[in-house]
Amino acid sequence: MIKNIDIVISVLYILFIVTVGLWAGLKKSKVGAKTESGDYFLAGKTLKWPMIGLALFATNISCLHLVSLAQSGFDSGLLNGNFEWMAVFTLILLALFFVPFYLQSNVATLPDFLEKRxxxxxxxxxxxxxxxxAIVIHIAFSFLAGGIVLKTIFGVNMYVSVFVIAVLTSIYTIIGGLRAVVVTESIQTIVLLAGAIIITVICFQKTGGWHSFTQTLSDTHNLDKLSMIRPVGDASGLSWQSVFLGYPVLGIWYWCADQTIVQRVLGAKDVNHGRAGALFCGVIKFFPVFIFVLPGLMAFVLNKRGVFDISSIQHLDNTGRTVTETKGIYTLMIAQLVPTGLVGVLAAxxxxxxxxxxxxxxNSIATLASYDLYKRFKPATTDAQLVKMGRISAVLALIISIALLxxxxxxxxxxxxxNDIIAHMAPPITTVFVLGIFWKKASAKSAQYTLWFGSLLGAVVFAINKLMPDVAISKVPFMMMAFYLCCACVFMQVVLSYVFPVKHTAESATLYWKSPLEPLQGKAWRGLGNYKLQSALLIVLMVVLYFIFK
Incomplete structure (x- = not known):
């Protein structure tokens, strides 16, 4: 049971974040923002690269990641760390190819960019x-993970804890806008990383060091759990083929075409700050494998040694077989391995x-609902009305997300x-964005029909998987399914682009690269701040890491 000191630490932290968020959000920008809505939704386009990088990482990494990546580490080893390391490549794509168009076209949202293109x-x-x-993936799943953890740690009903966190977070987010979000995310990233490092160090010490840790894996015939690259046909469904073909489909949508993530870049001071921020996030993405996934694998080793008890998350199913609910592994690690006082830090x-x-x-939902939906039907709406509508939509999103739990x-x-949901939703969006910026002949009608019919195809396949699990198509790993769906969408858009030839406007004619080398010709900072040098270093580091953990 959590001690009083840990409860005090957690409560003080929450109050601190709410206070900082309100202060940052209510403090108006002195430069950059020309309108109230621009200040609220895009922080007046004053964000610099460190804050952008930290905010990108914080928006991506949630309580869901801490819980589920530790669970995956316990179940399958480092394998799911591919979702973290492969993200580095898509962040490089964001920095090199997408950021310039987003910022130069001066869009407030990514749907706005699609209209221009x-x-x-x-x-x-x-x-x-x-x-x-955003409602399903970024909010509802996060609520679910948070509710499970907080129920275990604090003994509070899952829905009560979710409601309290929802209210507190919405106070500074809805009132303060993007600046409040980015400032608090920067702080929260540091706290989150500190907490993850603490439990990693504790687990590492209890395993007796790397040699002792790997020896136990070898003795129990589990040394393959350290491998990031699995053979084709691997039971996990995450073979090297699935990872290297399927992840780019998910990753390009998530990191380059999802409003919730990219909005931090849209608030950048200029193109170089946007690029550097994305690449800085790429640097941080190296660490989750070691501080989120690896602790779960260490817990597996400690359990094999008999010093980590998982009986409290085990039960017998209808056939009398013992089932382990590994969703609770991270919470169990905190309860059994972390000393009093530090439990409060981990809870924070x-x-x-x-x-x-x-x-x-x-904040992203508020921006989308205001700029892309409300303003379309009421083009003469004022800035104050846009902000009001954004706040109302954020409240509605909270209510719907809680109902989905x-x-x-x-x-x-x-x-x-x-990731199963993303795999069926991302392919048409990834397709129209990639072809849109790399292919001159990608036409408006082809993109429109690809989005419509590609989304319908993904929904049908997803329904078949859930309703008819014995059908052959349902046995395809979700990562490979994402690749196949993307191939279908690419074929669809290419064919339709010839059926409905492109008719560029003066604006759309500037929103695609004339050659693959063109993005490398933009102005760049000197020295280590040069985005081309940073990208090259990141790629080299990725290759080395994959070679070590192949």
């Missing part, structure tokens, strides 16, 4: 899909991840559940 129908569809994905870290994910998603709780693995 294609047409209004594309904007409308992406706005709706982006709002739905979990709250950091939960609050930062929710705050980022709420019982449905999403049916997934055995939260991390697999969230």
């Amino acid at each position: 294609y047409n209004r129908a594309c904007r409308d569809w992406l706005a709706i899909i982006s709002i739905v994905s 870290a979990l709250l950091s991840g939960l609050m930062s994910q929710i705050s980022g998603a709420l 019982p449905l999403l709780n049916q997934y055995e693995s939260l991390f697999s559940g969230i």
Whole structure:
């Protein structure tokens, strides 16, 4: 049971974050923002690279990641760390190819960008899909993970704890806008990383060091759990083929075309700050494998040695077989391995991840609902009305996300559940963005129909997987399914681009690269701040890491 000192630490942390968020949000920008809505939704376009990088990471890493990545480490080893390391490549793509167009076209949202490159129908569809994905993926799943953890640590009913966190996070997010989100996310990233490092160090010490740790894996015939690259046909469904073909489909949507993530870049002071911020996040993405996934694997080793008890998360199923609910592994690690006082710090870290994910998603939903939906039907709306509508939509999003919790709780693995949904939703969006900026002939009508029919195809396949699990298509790993769906969408858009030839406007004619080398010709900072040098170093480091953990 959690001690009073740990409760005090957690409560003080929450009050601190709410206070800082309100202060940052209510403090008006002195430069950059020309309108109230610009200040609220995009922080007056004054964000610099360190804050952008930290905010990108904080919006991505949530309580869900701490819980589910530790669970995956216990179950399958470092394998799911591929989702972290492969993200580095997509962040490089964001920095090199996407950021310049987003900032130079002066858009407030990514649907706004699609309208400039294609047409209004594309904007409308992406706005709706982006709002739905933010509610389900970024908020509801985070609430679910947070509710499970807080119930175990504090003994509070899951829905009560979720409601309290929702109210507290919404106070500074809805009132303060993007500046409040980014400032608090920067703080929360540091706290989250500190908490994760603490439990990693504790687990590492208890295993007796790296040699002793790997020896236990070898003695128990589990040394393959250290491998990031698995053979084709691996039972996990995450073979090297699935990872290297399927992840880019998910990753490009998530890191380059999802409003919740990219909004931090849209508030950048200039292109170089936007690029450097994305690449800085890429640097931070090296660490989750070692401080989120590896502790779960260390818990597995400690359990094999008999010094980590998982009986409290085990039960007998209808056949009398022992089933382990590994969703609770991270909480169990905190309860059994962390001393009093530090439990409060770890709880604060979990709250950091939960609050930062929710705050980022709420601000993005507010921006999308105001700019892309409300303003379309009421083009003469004032800035004050836009901000008001954004706040109302954020409140509605909170209510809907809480209502979805019982449905999403049916997934055995939260991390697999969230990626399963993305795998069926991302392909058409990834397709129209990639072809839009790299292919001159990608037409508006082709993008519009690809978004419509590609989304329908993904929904049908997802329904078949859930309703008819014995059908052959249901046995395809979700990462490979994402790749196949993307291939279908690419074929669809290419064919339709010839059926409905492109008719560029003066603006759309400037929103695609004339050659693959063109993005490397932009102005760059000198020395280590040069985005081309940073990208090259990141790629080299990735290759080395994959060679070590192959």
